[in-house]
Amino acid sequence: MSMASVSRLGGPHPSGNRQALPPEKDTRRRSTPYLLLLPGLLWLGAFFALPILTLSGTSTQTRAPGGEVGEFIQTLRLANYWEAFDRYQEHFGRSVLYAGMATLAALLIGYPLAYMIAFRGGRWRNVLLVLVVAPFFCSFILRTYAWRQILADEGTVVRTFKWLHLMPEQASLTATAFAVVCGLTYNFLPFMTLPIYASLERLDHRLLEAGHDLYGGPWTVLRKVTLPLSMPGVVAGTLLTFIPAAGDFVNAGLLGTTRTQMIGNVIESRFIDLNDYPTAACLSFLMMAVILVLVLVYIRRTGTEELV
Amino acid sequence: MITERKSTQKSTRKSTQTGSSLSLRGITKRFGSLLAVDDLSVTIPKGSFFALLGPSGCGKTTTLRMVAGLEEPDSGEIRLSGLDITHTRPHKRPVNTVFQSYALFPHLDIFENVAFGLRRRGHKKVQSAVMDALNLVELPHLARRRPGQLSGGQQQRIALARAIVNQPQVLLLDEPMGALDLKLRRQMQLELKRIQTEVGITFLHVTHDQEEAMTMADTVAVMNRGRIEQLGTPTDLYESPATTFVANFLGQSNLLPGLRAGDLGRDLMVDVHGNKLRVPRSRVRSQDNALLVGVRPEKIRLCATAEFIPENCNRLTGGVVLDVSFAGVSTQYVVRMPWRQDLTVFSQNLGVGERFPAGSTVTVAWEPEHTFGLPRDPIGDGPNHARADSRGS
Numbered sequence A: 001m002s003m004a005s006v007s008r009l010g011g012p013h014p015s016g017n018r019q020a021l022p023p024e025k026d027t028r029r030r031s032t033p034y035l036l037l038l039p040g041l042l043w044l045g046a047f048f049a050l051p052i053l054t055l056s057g058t059s060t061q062t063r064a065p066g067g068e069v070g071e072f073i074q075t076l077r078l079a080n081y082w083e084a085f086d087r088y089q090e091h092f093g094r095s096v097l098y099a100g101m102a103t104l105a106a107l108l109i110g111y112p113l114a115y116m117i118a119f120r121g122g123r124w125r126n127v128l129l130v131l132v133v134a135p136f137f138c139s140f141i142l143r144t145y146a147w148r149q150i151l152a153d154e155g156t157v158v159r160t161f162k163w164l165h166l167m168p169e170q171a172s173l174t175a176t177a178f179a180v181v182c183g184l185t186y187n188f189l190p191f192m193t194l195p196i197y198a199s200l201e202r203l204d205h206r207l208l209e210a211g212h213d214l215y216g217g218p219w220t221v222l223r224k225v226t227l228p229l230s231m232p233g234v235v236a237g238t239l240l241t242f243i244p245a246a247g248d249f250v251n252a253g254l255l256g257t258t259r260t261q262m263i264g265n266v267i268e269s270r271f272i273d274l275n276d277y278p279t280a281a282c283l284s285f286l287m288m289a290v291i292l293v294l295v296l297v298y299i300r301r302t303g304t305e306e307l308v
Numbered sequence B: 001m002i003t004e005r006k007s008t009q010k011s012t013r014k015s016t017q018t019g020s021s022l023s024l025r026g027i028t029k030r031f032g033s034l035l036a037v038d039d040l041s042v043t044i045p046k047g048s049f050f051a052l053l054g055p056s057g058c059g060k061t062t063t064l065r066m067v068a069g070l071e072e073p074d075s076g077e078i079r080l081s082g083l084d085i086t087h088t089r090p091h092k093r094p095v096n097t098v099f100q101s102y103a104l105f106p107h108l109d110i111f112e113n114v115a116f117g118l119r120r121r122g123h124k125k126v127q128s129a130v131m132d133a134l135n136l137v138e139l140p141h142l143a144r145r146r147p148g149q150l151s152g153g154q155q156q157r158i159a160l161a162r163a164i165v166n167q168p169q170v171l172l173l174d175e176p177m178g179a180l181d182l183k184l185r186r187q188m189q190l191e192l193k194r195i196q197t198e199v200g201i202t203f204l205h206v207t208h209d210q211e212e213a214m215t216m217a218d219t220v221a222v223m224n225r226g227r228i229e230q231l232g233t234p235t236d237l238y239e240s241p242a243t244t245f246v247a248n249f250l251g252q253s254n255l256l257p258g259l260r261a262g263d264l265g266r267d268l269m270v271d272v273h274g275n276k277l278r279v280p281r282s283r284v285r286s287q288d289n290a291l292l293v294g295v296r297p298e299k300i301r302l303c304a305t306a307e308f309i310p311e312n313c314n315r316l317t318g319g320v321v322l323d324v325s326f327a328g329v330s331t332q333y334v335v336r337m338p339w340r341q342d343l344t345v346f347s348q349n350l351g352v353g354e355r356f357p358a359g360s361t362v363t364v365a366w367e368p369e370h371t372f373g374l375p376r377d378p379i380g381d382g383p384n385h386a387r388a389d390s391r392g393s
């Protein structure tokens, strides 16, 4: 390939010149992609690799004997990890459970939403998409606080539920796991909806017509054609929802109680309130590991690499 | 090989009962202000190979989609074996389509693509039915591949297998050869014709390739602007076109403006710039006084001015050869008539008779029975209108 272009370039020159040209050109061509990657790599190094390294350093430190609060020395103590995991197992479990439930709920809401916008949106499509991301114009904290109002004992939701006898008289929704999952679902819904919309939007409608033509009713075509073809969007959406939801601490903090705390809350309080940096660092790494394993298993199971 | 024969024979017998007549009555479809299909009526007999031929945008796909149920007509009625299916949902119609774009499911392998329709209807012997269909299109070895790994021609055959395996009452084909190169297309045409004779299903084939329609179909309907201009066997359409559109869309025609000048019983006499031409009365498609007299380029013979021409032949004198192009089996001449109209003449290279160089003065002659008379329409109708006289000027 390069020989061909070189000989074309060097057409009028005698053959001696030809050989001098390639090496120089080749090295430049080969190094171009790396040069283009450089800014990204620098960014990644400065704001990801370096912090990860220092954090892993912190994770094996122990409190300096007789030192002040927040003073630690490096002792390479790996048992920190086990102790942290042992102590906060419950929180890990809750993180995965709440994030999982929120992801499922977001999928159940987001898929039909994306489907309606993509297939029935017509000329309102863009307006509807803006509405999906509109909540981002308002602060995350503020929106989460709003859920306190929505689920408050005097609120319409609770009163309606009670009126319908779906809830006992004394019960409330605030400060429950339900409220936390609601908050997580709500806050991460756009991350679910948008990738699904993107994959539905570029779906070839002629394939759906072929499905109908081959005796598939609306429901069958949805199950056998639309859904499998939109799997890349579903996988992307669930990952974009699950990963941040599992690490979230705002929803559990504002809408839950101490009994609904997630791992994010523990890390936050260890870092900020208790100055227990090693435990917080250990928990961060453990959470990363848990998410990584879950994601890998999930991607394996859904087999998205086979899709277009 | 032997088992394959057997299985196809079996399906032949079964489907001669399933092939059914399809009739459209007064079908109209608008897209906004655009009239895509205009009061179209046609009956397609059971087991026939019917071609819908027309230029791009004339409403062929739209017509097919209405039969498949993917589009609903604004008015009119579609009947299949006498049953009204105008408003039946597509998945409830015993009709299958080979799409213009194939539309194979990319997430399923070839086997599952072909099995799709069978599985939806709970077919008992999916495995053997699918393999029979794949054998029919001669691609059983590709069963476990994905559509993306197939060539265009292979995809086209799989699309055909996927439709035919369901033994529909009518098979709809929307330019299934559109994406193939010429050689492969000719080969697939023969293949398709063979398959149609084998399975005996009614084929409704849409194309804008006149050669394709002529070689494959029993009946051809020429469509223009949402209407059927003429319907008949390929020979009928070619030998006696009913409109200038058909005359120019199917092959080439020389169309000469003339006026009625007498009645000879079986023939009409038409005056074309002072030349009296005979036109068989049965092939005159107009009541008007002003006519277009048509003759196909290969029906015309070029003669030297002094040459003897039988008395009853139609002839036009004073032509000058403008252009000669040799094309192997035939030579194409462009002859300019004294009234500045150019005629196209194809002359077979038989090795007898004279060859005329450019600039020679000639007389053009042809048998009266090869003449047809068309109404003169004021607007140029269709892309090839009066191609004969636009050439070389």
Ligand SMILES: Nc1ncnc2c1ncn2[C@@H]1O[C@H](COP(=O)(O)OP(=O)(O)OP(=O)(O)O)[C@@H](O)[C@H]1O
Binding pocket: B031, B034, B036, B054, B055, B056, B057, B058, B059, B060, B061, B062, B063, B208
């Ligand atoms: N969904 C649609 N909305 C609006 N106009 C349409 C639609 N489908 C088709 N048309 C118009 O209807 C006319 C007929 O279209 P159709 O697809 O039937 O043409 P066709 O004969 O199949 O042409 P081709 O040979 O190019 O495939 C065209 O003018 C086209 O622009």
Ligand SMILES: [Mg+2]
Binding pocket: B060, B061, B062, B100, B174, B175
């Ligand atoms: Mg079309």
